[in-house]
Amino acid sequence: MEIVGTSRQGTSSGNGDASIDMVGLVKFIREKLDKLSCPSPECCIYEVPKTLKKINEDAYTPRTVSIGPLHHGKAGLKHMEEHKLRYFNDFMQRSGKSLEELVQIMEEMEKRIRECYAETINLKSEIFLKIILVDAAFIIEVLLRYSFPDLIITPNDRIFGKPWMISYIKHDLFLLENQIPFFVLQDLFKMINIQFSPNETLLKTFIDFTLNWFRSYSYLEVQELLVPEHIDPSEIKHILDFLRICLIPKQSLQPSRQSSQQNERKFDRPSATELHEAGVEFKVSSSKNLFDIKFSGNILEIPHTRIVDSTERLLRNIIAYEQCHYDVTFFGAYTLIMDYLINTSKDVELLVQAKIIENWLSDNSDVSNLFNGLSKEVNVKIEEYYFTKLHEELNDYCEIRSHKWKATLRQDYCNTPWRVLSITVAAILLGLTFIQSLCSLVSCNK
Structure with missing residues (x-):
């Protein structure tokens, strides 16, 4: 490796074609440094990244x-x-x-x-x-x-x-x-x-x-x-x-910092359809605050929201502002949890049926594409993620197998009164048949 020497006047560029004016370079950099201004605490208007x-x-x-x-x-x-x-x-x-x-x-x-x-x-x-x-x-x-x-x-x-x-x-x-x-x-x-x-x-x-x-x-x-x-x-x-x-949520509802153990936990991404198959029921919340999403028992309550042509523009600009200016990104967290819930138009259909989403766009696939795209390139600090507790509760619920079995039974076999009646009659007949067989077996042994 060739080591190039230095001097006040200049140095070889390494190929012998020219030399660097060290004095001029130092002067140029110093002038740039002198013109630098200290970032102001007033700064609040940004170009979108x-x-x-x-x-x-x-x-x-x-x-x-x-x-x-x-x-x-x-x-x-x-x-x-x-x-x-x-x-x-x-x-x-x-x-x-x-x-x-x-x-x-x-x-x-x-x-x-x-x-x-x-x-x-x-x-x-x-x-x-x-x-x-x-x-x-x-x-x-x-x-x-x-x-x-x-x-x-x-x-x-x-x-x-x-x-x-x-x-x-x-x-x-x-x-x-x-x-x-x-x-x-x-x-x-x-x-x-x-x-x-x-x-x-x-x-x-x-x-x-x-x-x-x-x-x-x-x-x-x-x-x-x-x-x-x-x-x-x-x-x-x-x-x-x-x-x-x-x-945004008022001060009393804002997230507390999570422990390091919670930070290390990997969140699953249960969609609305997967949650529904596991027995979760969707209900429109009486709250009008976007962030007031609650899970209790098997009920997931989500505030009503209207999706119109301008929804994406508004959400994107608030998210961009949060990314530039704030540590706690509430709208980044909101779009993230909605992106988790909505993967396909079928997920949107579940939320529309529950009157959680009021869709003014062409079809349900437009809504799923909207939320799937909103979370791209958006950074949400896990220790500041507003829906950490909610996400944990949904993950824990889905991990319990009995919930899915009960949900399958309820959705596939007990979704109408006639099916419930037919299953009940079948169970009674099966029980009577078992009792008859048991009695026959006992009489034969005698």
Whole structure:
């Protein structure tokens, strides 16, 4: 092996064709290091990891409107820029602030806003602040018009006048790459002064309006949306984060860390069909929280959920956000347990019959494909897996052979009153025949 010497001026490259400028290299690396910024605790808006995006890029891509800098100016989204400016103009009039005042307010927040993005935003301040200001005002106006359509929406509104457009906008506001910091929205919303009547003004908070907007989402209509008590509004990162906060289990229900012995246990993957064959009965839960799945006796209770076209987009973006930002991945765990339960359309059929799944897609195979695909490339720490106890209970139940025998007897031979009656009569006849034979044997011996 040839060992190459070093010097201040340079070194041989090993092939004699050129030399390395060590001084220049050191200077270059040092300049790069000096430009490095320390990751900010404000960071909360991320580009979707490539491993997730390659599975279904469309699920993370805005279809109608870009919010924030990550998709600004992209083809197919530019037509909304004029609409956003109209909404911004309406917001400015409602705020009572001049354009100069609003720009000044945004300039004071610029550093903090930039720190919210995981990737460095290489845009000049003028462009960056214009994007944030106009997009924030647009979101506020959309929520206002949704809540007070009769009072605010004008006859020539080009967005709410077209149902398909507002529907697409609704979906786009939940995308991870389409977020702006929540504190910007809250600070601008506080400036609004709407007088509905001489004695009635707008007193609700931006959180109230956002929650009302969430409830309009077709997939979320069947889910419980509760703002945790005593929540600090400053802890909310953005709209997608707020939605997650409203949906996840409350503190008292959150998982405790598992022991190392539990961590080492390998989970089986019993499907709904396999559980059914082992005697498990499926029942729709009265709870409206996705995560409130319980197993008691032989009854598995699962909350009702509606599967619509936009379900995959919403779940994928929450999961991607969790993967980037949180240690405890509740939605990753939810899709994992549903992936275990659903392998084929037959599994979906069982859950549909139990009214656990309300399928608005083409057929049951679409639902099975959805959940089978959602868990791909998703990492869930076993020590933070929310459904550890549930999984253990289901595994333990399936390992007991007598449960399967009883289930087979019940499903194959006792599934109708006539079959039960016929089996009962057959058993009685068999018993009488045995007694007759025994009596004959006894009489012969005498």
